[in-house]
């Protein structure tokens with residue numbers, strides 16, 4: 001795909017607000033032209049004085065013109081900034097919204113492969129850094145270039161030699177600036193990388209603080225954290241140090257238009273080929289060239305950043321989507337058919353190899369097998385978390401890829417081991433299963449899931465906020481809330497990733513009861529870690545090394561499958577061991 005100009009892409013991202021941005025640019029441009037008036041007025045006044053003009057009206061007129069110019073410039077400039085900021089913040093809001101709408105459409109793997117720190121850097125920091133290019137660069141840079149260009153045109157009309165002389169110092173200053181800017185894009189890209197690395201470590205450090213403490217890894221983790229911070233500071237220090245000298249020279253040289261205009265102009269005046277009026281006008285007007293150009297140069301770094309910023313945002317916005325269409329389809333049943341599916345999270349590593357299985361509606365199917373064999377992967381593919389590229393999965397006779405994602409997600413309730421609770425009240429966390437459910441419905445499912453009594457014992461009952469990740473609830477309590485949430489969803493298919501943790505006998509009994517209520521009358525898929533919980537399953541699939549290594553009921557498998565017999569023995573042994 002051909003790479004688009006970053007500035008054009010930024011402009012495209014602000015599609016709905018072009019009108020406001022154009023008005024801001026025009027307002028700033030007219031403001032700059034008005035800002036030139038005082039220079040013209042000053043030139044006229046000096047010429048008047050030199051020519052012996054004693055008419056007070058003449059001076060009042062030009063002083064008034066200068067004042068009006070100043071005022072108009074100030075008013076139009078603030079108007080431009082206010083318009084461009086309003087448009088910019090609306091654009092940033094819409095970009096963030098587009099990213100947030102995009103994320104759920106992307107395969108879960110792509111989202112999960114990006115660290116939270118990196119994601120935050122793109123969605124928060126990089127989008128934020130578009131503020132300067134959009135709100136300031138567009139109106140101000142246009143105006144700052146337009147102003148000097150109009151002066152130059154006027155100077156060329158007056159005397160082309162003076163116009164050229166007023167330009168000499170600018171390219172010299174620019175040469176130094178260009179030396180800095182040559183690698184700016186790469187340097188900025190590097191700075192984004194070190195900042196992302198620092199963000200990821202900070203997020204990891206805070207997120208993993210419990211493990212860090214438990215394993216007494218404070219020093220090691222802190223060392224990594226502090227290394228990244230130092231690397232970040234050092235990167236910026238060296239980068240800025242390398243820019244310091246050329247930028248200072250450039251800033252010192254660029255405005256020195258007088259160095260050429262004064263001596264050469266004097267000689268031309270002496271030689272009689274330049275009138276005093278033109279000489280003075282050129283001196284004063286040339287003062288108005290370098291200032292805006294220097295201000296424009298301030299934006300060159302923002303311009304160079306735009307490429308990296310837009311790339312980061314586009315890496316999400318143009319990311320692969322699960323394209324399932326929007327047309328709801330008619331599902332004949334809740335029968336699930338997995339047909340010759342091979343799948344890998346990354347191109348280079350296949351996890352599932354030619355998996356075929358069928359799950360009839362209303363039955364309970366269990367996946368068993370060694371850790372890492374691919375049980376959760378099959379379940380997640382059935383849940384539509386990723387699309388398969390080889391083979392097919394159908395639900396009710398319809399290929400999953402043809403079922404719009406919202407319709408597919410409505411069909412499946414997924415209770416995973418990682419029962420994430422949002423930083424919301426318990427009530428809202430359960431209600432997430434069915435937005436719009438009444439408080440009574442929420443409380444009824446909480447009762448059925450065996451969590452009503454512990455919720456009522458919380459500080460504010462159902463209105464207790466359970467922190468990000470449900471921090472102050474026990475693992476078993478979190479699991480029961482997740483079950484209540486899934487119950488409220490009342491989807492025809494339930495996928496249960498059986499918890500390996502929190503299996504103290506008391507909790508297990510409550511959770512088993514809750515699960516029994518959740519799965520009543522549904523098509524159930526259980527990723528089983530404890531074989532004793534699935535001995536009644538209608539069918540059990542053994543998953544080993546990403547393949548189906550056998551299937552049948554518990555009794556059948558005990559007779560037919562050596563692997564199952566070994567797993568059963570190990571399970572019984574472990575149970576006995578637990579009991580001992």
Ligand SMILES: Nc1ncnc2c1ncn2[C@@H]1O[C@H](COP(=O)(O)OP(=O)(O)OP(=O)(O)O)[C@@H](O)[C@H]1O
Pocket residue numbers: 109112345346351369370371372373374375376377378527
């Ligand atoms: N998001 C992911 N990205 C890359 N690889 C993954 C991802 N999730 C799982 N895997 C890999 O796929 C393989 C199968 O994992 P899966 O979770 O399906 O196994 P499992 O049988 O459910 O394991 P367990 O019983 O331990 O939960 C493993 O090698 C795992 O490392």
